[in-house]
Amino acid sequence: MATIYHLATLMLFCFIQLSFSELVEEQPLVLKYHNGPLLKGKITVNLIWYGKFTPIQRSIIVDFINSLSSDKATMVPSTSSWWKITKKYKGGSSTLAVGKQILLENYPLGKFLKNPHLRALASKFNGVDTINVILTSKDVAVEGFCMRCGTHGSTRVGRGPVRGTYIWVGNSETQCPGQCAWPFHQPIYGPQTPPLVAPNGDVGVDGMIINLATLLGNTVTNPFNNGYFQGPANAPLEAVSACRGMFGSGSYPGYPGKVLVEKSTGASYNANGINGRKYLLPAMWDPQTSTCKTLM
Secondary structure: OHHHHHHHHHHHHHHHHHHHHHHOOOOOOOOEEOOOOOOOEEEEEEEEEEOOOOHHHHHHHHHHHHHHOOOOOOOOOEHHHHHHHHHHOOOOOEEEEEEEEEEEOOOOOOOEEOHHHHHHHHOOOOOOOEEEEEEEOOOOEEOOEOOEOEEEEEEEOOOOOOEEEEEEEEOOOOOOHHHHOOOOOOOOOOOOOOOOEOOOOOHHHHHHHHHHHHHHHHHHHOOOOOOEEEOOOOOOEOOOHHHOOOOOOOOEOOEOOOOEEOOOOOEEEOEEOHHHOEEOOOOEEEOOOOEEEOOO
16 A cells, blocks of 8 residues: 555655646756956967867868858858857957867876876966866876866966966866767667767767867857856856757757758768868857857
8 A cells, every 4th residue: 555655645746746847937047146257359379289180180270260160161061150149249250260289199197197287388488368277088088077177267477466377178088988979879867779970980070079169169259257157156167068968959968959961971971161171069059049059
């Protein structure tokens, strides 16, 4: 009798919950502006390649960054149309261009990096209106990898109050691909649906593009932890991270949504870049509509 009683109670609870959820309208997603400076105008993106990357892998990432503010990607949907969502945030447009690059193929700090190592690498370039991006190869372990697929932060420029920004993104081909390279790899948890085919034929690097896109959007809209975000400042939901797992219309946990498929290769994408590149980019929060906006 006890089993039947608990089952009946559970069914009644679920019915009440369902009925209540049908009456309550879904609240819009709101990222509060905390009155801090954003990165606007012309921004130089310097690249620190830590570990071994092939020339093709480097070109995929360089083309992506240069695609964001380029008018040469004429096919729609485009990477630049995705990036223009950042213009809707206070202060106008953020124009990105790749600047200097350093190749550190001999692992000068070893193959396990901690957070102070990331800040040290970021300080190899100084200057305002810059984002220093640290990209670690698939054989480099980083503190917190798997709990995070990348991070962004800021460092002091000289001894004054001025701060520069940095991003770290790791190649997750052999480290947590189910988390950091999804949907190009089966997820760690949830529905085990077949993974999508990576648009550039490289699961690790195409996964890096998703995480780099996320962090670039988060950085320009919340560079110093007092821009746009929801929740606590030490664990914020930001412009793109607030829309995690959404790539096309109809997305839900475990399903990236409707995207385009290249007929000749079967590769999935939702954005066209320069030099014929194709990329899969996550949704970004649109401050005008308070919704996660996808390209599809």
